[in-house]
Amino acid sequence: MNTNRNGAYVASTTDVVERSCDHCEWHAVDDTYPALIERYQDHLREEHPRIWLRR
Numbered sequence: 001m002n003t004n005r006n007g008a009y010v011a012s013t014t015d016v017v018e019r020s021c022d023h024c025e026w027h028a029v030d031d032t033y034p035a036l037i038e039r040y041q042d043h044l045r046e047e048h049p050r051i052w053l054r055r
């Protein structure tokens with residue numbers, strides 16, 4: 001399994017990517033990495049605004 005610095009990985013048997021939040025139990029699965037990043041950033045903006053502002 002490939003893991004990159006952001007903690008996201010691409011499962012070898014399916015074309016989905018998964019992202020876990022570094023700050024809570026939130027995680028999401030999506031078809032494409034850009035879509036997943038967008039969802040993660042939405043999550044940060046809503047749930048961790050102070051972390052979001054620091055990015």
Ligand SMILES: [Zn+2]
Nearest residue numbers: 021023024026
């Ligand atoms: Zn979170």
